Amino acid sequence: MASEAERRPQGMFECQLCALSAPYSYVGQKPPDTRSVVLLEESYILKDPFTADRDKFLVLGSRCSVCSRLVCVGPECSLFYSKRFCLPCVRENIAAFPQEIRQDVEKRKALAKMPHVKP
């Protein structure tokens, strides 16, 4: 139970784009209880609520490296390409990204329009 305290919620994470909210228990690049995995961005992290395994974590989101908005990792809100970018920033600067990303962003737009994916 030593790590119980570390897993206590530190606050509420709320995506500034989709308003998804969830409690987070850690912010940083080195999730507690995991030795071999590091994160490549400052992330808001929750102990994975879907497993009893205490060292499994779940990344909720991080700040956009362009506009500093706090965004979730959901495909409708942000993408990661060596850094976190919120989708509005990606769209605004779409030319800066390689073709694979551009295609992917197009695909996401199409998916988001389909009714069953919408909340």
Added chain:
Amino acid sequence: MPPPRTREGRGHRDHHRAPHEEETPERWDWNHPETRRLLEDTFFRDEEYIRQGSEECQKFWAFFERFQRFQNLKTARKEEQDPGPPKHSIPALADLPRTYDPRYRINLSVLGPDTRGSREPGRRLPPERVAEFRRALLHYLDFGQKQAFGRLAKLQRERAALPIAQYGKRILQTLKEHQVVVVAGDTGCGKSTQVPQYLLAAGFSHVACTQPRRIACISLAKRVGFESLSQYGSQVGYQIRFESTRSAATKIVFLTVGLLLRQIQREPSLPQYQVLIVDEVHERHLHNDFLLGVLRRLLPQRPDLKVVLMSATINIALFSSYFGGAPVVQVPGRLFPITIVYQPPEVEPATAKSEKLDPRPFLRVLEAIDNKYPPEERGDLLVFLSGMAEISAVLEAAQTYASHTQRWVVLPLHSTLSVADQDKVFDVAPPGVRKCILSTNIAETSVTIDGIRFVVDSGKVKEMSYDPQAKLQRLQEFWISQASAEQRKGRAGRTGPGVCFRLYAESDYDAFAPYPVPEIRRVALDALVLQMKSMSLGDPRAFPFIEPPPPASLETAILYLRDQGALDGTEALTPIGSLLAQLPVDVVIGKMLVLGSTFHLAEPVLTIAAALSVQSPFTRSAQSNPECAAARRPLESDQGDPFTLFNIFNTWVQVKSERSRNSRKWCRRRGIEEHRLYEMANLRRQFKDLLEDHVLLAGTEAPRPGDSYSRLQQRRERQALYQLKRQHEEGAGRRRKVLRLQEEQDGASSDEDRGATADQDSCDSVDIQDVKFKLRHNLEQLQAAASSAQDLSRDQMALLKLVLGRGLYPQLAVPDPFNSGCKDSDQIFHTQTKQGTVLHPTCVFAGSPEVLHTQEPESRASDGSRDDKDKMSSKHQLLTFVSLLETNKPYLVNCVRVPALQHSNNVYDRDFEELGHVIVGPEGYTELKVQDDFLEEWRDLRTKGRVPKGWRWKGQIQTSNREQGRGLQEQLDPGADGVSESTSHHILSLFPQVPYSLRRLTGLEVQNLYVGPQTITAAPSLPGLFGSSTLSPHPSKGGYTVTDFLTYNCLTSDTDLYSDCLRTFWTCPHCDLHMPFTPLERITHENTCPNAPQGGSPGAEEADPEPLQKASALQRPYHCETCQKDFMFTPTEVLRHRKQHV
């Protein structure tokens, strides 16, 4: 090229290993076990993210294979070089990698083996393979993150889409302004899962949410824990009778209403909570109604306590106005449109006046669905029937229909099904086949099944009703209320538009009562009144119930509790009463427990009391299945049903303690629902703890194995059990299975059984119930109790029966004198309140009533007549029973046979017991008469067998709080009166040869039994007769109250019994006095004989040690009709006086 900021690939050792790889490139095989082991040794060691041998590890390799195939496809494509965009002015965009690589899209990194100091295994791995592996691992982790986040997002979306989500803020705001808020919303609006979370999110941390059912507490705690993402944390917990997941960190606890009431009983101001959510108030359960009353009184004293009442949209005004016009937040349900079809059954030509339900109207609905809706359009059918008999009637017909059409799977659903069978209704039907669920009203509110599109409502329900006069429970069929009809209808519209077929006319519906009858108007209130008294709530008649119970029910309960000694004459709680109030069982069972521990029979009585407090463990199929019945036969006791249950429990404990045996299988083979036995074990443990708390039982130390080796062994075993439990909890819940078509199901039930066994045993090799059981109980202790039970001596058995008999008194029945000449099914019995009751079909005597008959060929009674009427026999028996239940007939449930005279003379309240003439019962309805020539013997013996005062406990005990517990024990302790097993031996050996007759008095006889209230109220001074106690006239019977169970001179026939002619010579065994005595003179002497042992008979302790010389003490009031004068005369003087007038 490594992506920025990763630490992989920094190992300097790579160079050394490179040539090694070049030597054997073609021999590299990812699937080789050795290869995998090497990689696992490197990456998946004990403290790593994925551990060797875990389920996750297997998943990874499956992923790895797919990933490899995918990669091969990709590399086959032409690598196209993107020159990349020009440098960007925004710094974050300026240093993006020039060349696209999917790994740049992953926001995490795995440390390489070199950075972990794992030199040994890693050395033999070629670095390029390691890189490849690591790349796959990265993608695997990323995939896992995406999956988990997807689940989280879906969960949050679904929560936000619930109708109640719009009202969360308003509920919190209203609660800020008011002490009580009513949240009204129909099933599916999400109130039960969401409101607790809103409170949590708003910062409340001491929240209790009550549920009427235990199951709901567990499932809601799990659901809310899951949704609030603290499933495996401890913020959300539940607390039910034997289980609690509550800890110091718990912010919200789901608990049963009964449990909350017990908490209030301990701490009336409920200081541990800030907010109380009372869910399902509309169901109007007894406890819920009572809780509302308690809260209404408590709220002014706890202005800081907030209360949220949650209800379906039924009768909301009632709740709001009860709490002074509390604001209502009404949430619309989420229901799809439902078409109502009224389809009253046509008047059928009366097919043989049977009571069986006609299944044809139900089959017509099945047919109509088959004709109208194509099988590809999914949607199941839920049929509401009134009871189990109705379910089996329709089940049979529907299964025949289903086997023709191959389009239905028919499943019953009711509370006495085994848990596994109940779960089947959640399984999925194969394509093109619909489920047809035949259910009692438990599917109305308690069980929610998804995918229902059609509902058939029979409009009927079977409910218990209570007759306070007869103290009888009736299971009767009623029309449902409009509110229930709407609930039933609503079940069709949860997942899409639906149809509700009502098998009654619209005019019937209009005539239905608007709401169901609340439980408080339908049940016995003994336990409720007792609880109210123990919570010091004053006069129950004045309690502000939301809707008051019928006054007669309250009066009956109060009277009953007084009769049982739980309340005194002023209706205050007696010490025994307060002890009984803490036992979570019927008063009857509570009495048994107290008596059992008093008579050193605690172990067996604990088991029997627990067995009688849970639902019958026999599954319904077990009744019809001859194999089960045969397997169970050796466990049956011809002493009575509680002893059968006793045997089952004990044998089950033995099975459990034998390592190699599977108790689940053992139970299934005998048609026993094992779950009930677990409940018994838990209840038994709770009773034991309570009795120990009250020092009625000496605390028991767990037997400790002596040497350290076995202690260690035991600790290891427990650790292993804990681990099993954890593993089980981590494992996924039960997965839905696809149901098979009916013909296979029907094939052979034993086949299915075997299938199920194999199935369960293989896919879930851990019997989690067994694990929990072994963790909770000391099996060795239980086993010791169980095996000692198997060799109860004859005397102990007799004493045990006396304890049960006293506990159950006045629930006893007299066999009809004509029984021995009747068929099994025509055996009838008469109780005090009800004539002509029969044995319940599950009763052990129903199959062998001959054990209840007096079989004495030598008996020299009523010449030649075949019946037992007035028959003289020494083997008459009475039945003592646990409950009287009326369905189509009045049934005696859970019967024990007892020897009539022994019990009448020792444990029952009786009026007159001299001259071999005993009248038993509070209203005197059973008469026993000893055959004249055995009077001497009987008199001689009756004094020896007398059980001491502790037996009766009434008004004997002054204290019972914990500090004075020992006092209570002493007062109850039979040891003080020198009674123990030897007493039971006496009782048993008494009267074995004394023939007597047994009969139930007719109503007219009972009416004229007593002289009735008398005009002369002055108590006669009869020093010496009954000690120095002043006798008070009995208000209704006449005569004088001698002790609480003996009324003197109240029978109309008394006067003749004391004539001189009955005086016979007798020698007092204690003082050797030899004189002619009348029987009454003789007990007088016995009661007062200075040499007599104490406690030999009631009243002895107050006896004035006056010698017999004062025979004039036999004077009693005599009114002479001839000279119209009142005298105080001895019986002899009466005779002398009468002679004057002749």
